[in-house]
Amino acid sequence: xxxLFIADPLEHFKIYKDTTFAMMEEAARRGHAxxxxxxxxxxxxxxxxxxxxxxxxxxxxxxxxxxxSDVLRQPLTAFNAIVMRKDPPFDMEYLYASQLFxxxxxxxxxxxxxxxxxxxxxxKLAILQFPEWTAPTLITGQAHRLRAFxxxxxxxxxxxxxxxxxxxxxxxxxxxxNLSVILETITQRESRTVMAQRYIPEIRDGDKRIxxxxxxxVDYCPARIPAAGETRGNLAAGGRGEARPLTARDRxxxxxxGPELRRRGILLAGLDVIGNYLTxxxxxxxxxxxxxxxxxxxxxxxxxxxxxxxxxxx
Numbered sequence: 001x002x003x004l005f006i007a008d009p010l011e012h013f014k015i016y017k018d019t020t021f022a023m024m025e026e027a028a029r030r031g032h033a034x035x036x037x038x039x040x041x042x043x044x045x046x047x048x049x050x051x052x053x054x055x056x057x058x059x060x061x062x063x064x065x066x067x068x069s070d071v072l073r074q075p076l077t078a079f080n081a082i083v084m085r086k087d088p089p090f091d092m093e094y095l096y097a098s099q100l101f102x103x104x105x106x107x108x109x110x111x112x113x114x115x116x117x118x119x120x121x122x123x124k125l126a127i128l129q130f131p132e133w134t135a136p137t138l139i140t141g142q143a144h145r146l147r148a149f150x151x152x153x154x155x156x157x158x159x160x161x162x163x164x165x166x167x168x169x170x171x172x173x174x175x176x177x178n179l180s181v182i183l184e185t186i187t188q189r190e191s192r193t194v195m196a197q198r199y200i201p202e203i204r205d206g207d208k209r210i211x212x213x214x215x216x217x218v219d220y221c222p223a224r225i226p227a228a229g230e231t232r233g234n235l236a237a238g239g240r241g242e243a244r245p246l247t248a249r250d251r252x253x254x255x256x257x258g259p260e261l262r263r264r265g266i267l268l269a270g271l272d273v274i275g276n277y278l279t280x281x282x283x284x285x286x287x288x289x290x291x292x293x294x295x296x297x298x299x300x301x302x303x304x305x306x307x308x309x310x311x312x313x314x
Contacts, residue, residue: 001080001314003027004035004053006042006097007285008087015065019289019301020085026301027308028058035079036068039086039097042076049076049104076104081312082111084118085285089162094284095119110312113283114265121266124161124195126281129260133253133278138196143183146196150174155199158186171199202275206242209288210254210271211300214307215262217254220245220298221273222291241288243295249276257281267307 007020015021024034034056041052055069076082082104086094101115113121120126127134138149139161150156151174158170170182186194206223222241246254254271257278261269270286272279289300 001027001032001309001312002035002078003032003308004037004051004076004079004082005056005085006037006039006082007085009038010036010056010066010068013065015062017287017290019287020083020285021065022289022293022301023083023085023304024056025058026299026305030305032305034058039093042097042100044100044103049100049107050074051076076109077107079109080314081308082109083308084111084113087285088123090118090122090284091162112267112308112311117264117266117283120264121281121283122161123280123282123284124159126283127278130257130278130281133256134197135200135274135277135279136198139193140196141187141190141193143180143187143190146183146187146194147179149196150179153198157197157199158182159195159197160186161193161195197279200274200277200279205275206244207279208244208250208273209282209286210246210250210273211286211288211292212254212258212261212266212269212271213300213303214267214310215258217246217251217258218292218298218300218303220292220296221250222288222295241291243292249273253278267311268304 005020005024013021028034035053036056037051037053043050050073052071052073054071057067059065059067084101098115098118101111105111105114136153138145140146150172154173156172158172160168168186170186172179172182203226206225208221208223210221211218220243223244225240225242250273253273257271266283268286270282270288272282292298292300
């Protein structure tokens with residue numbers, strides 16, 4: 001197959017832990033041809049969906065790990081699959097790219113994850129579709145409602161709806177002397193909607209990332225354990241990833257949600273679970289392949305490329 005990866009610049013990849021690189025490596029091992037472009041290199045001209053893409057050759061080296069061919073402007077229909085791996089934030093440019101992907105899908109090009117699913121599944125708000133698995137949650141931009149929620153639950157996590165990697169997450173209590181300024185900051189003085197969730201103390205045992213591929217859970221998940229003195233378990237925030245077998249509760253959540261994800265065209269999702277609760281459904285660029293692959297004998301990238309090949313009729 002010819003596979004086009006839409007991602008952030010390759011020179012920014014940390015290949016020792018990067019999930020997109022693991023996907024590329026497995027696809028190349030199977031003989032698939034790899035191409036790369038950034039989302040800004042998509043265009044429409046004369047009614048044709050085009051991309052300024054480069055072929056990618058993996059060198060096997062750690063430093064200079066890739067070689068790029070010259071830019072070739074070509075139709076999206078030239079590819080058998082498009083894999084969208086650009087990191088959030090989900091801003092207007094991300095939205096525009098998802099709309100172009102929907103047009104590409106109408107022309108018969110499989111896109112993973114589909115443009116419609118990218119728009120429908122905000123990584124924070126998606127849990128509202130599965131309320132039976134979630135902790136008490138409030139979505140609002142109004143400071144007085146957030147303050148009342150904090151008073152009710154006493155220990156609360158506040159987070160924006162469009163970021164990743166633990167960015168701009170606050171843990172607050174009613175007696176926090178900085179509560180007012182935190183609410184002003186995170187809501188940008190009530191101009192931005194945010195999420196509040198009751199704090200789940202089991203975070204000390206790890207924020208689990210359960211990968212769901214083609215509707216089915218991967219048998220291991222990394223538990224992202226917060227660094228000392230830190231609330232966030234995100235690896236980008238200094239957390240430590242420890243691969244563990246799924247618990248019965250983990251599997252129950254994933255198997256309940258997986259079929260709906262598959263129905264919506266989401267080939268890969270990362271369910272964030274703390275204790276017994278679902279806290280996020282990550283669909284833009286879920287990570288943690290490498291943590292599982294390095295600590296177990298499970299080839300997660302192989303499971304993903306298997307699913308990609310099936311979805312493309314290979």
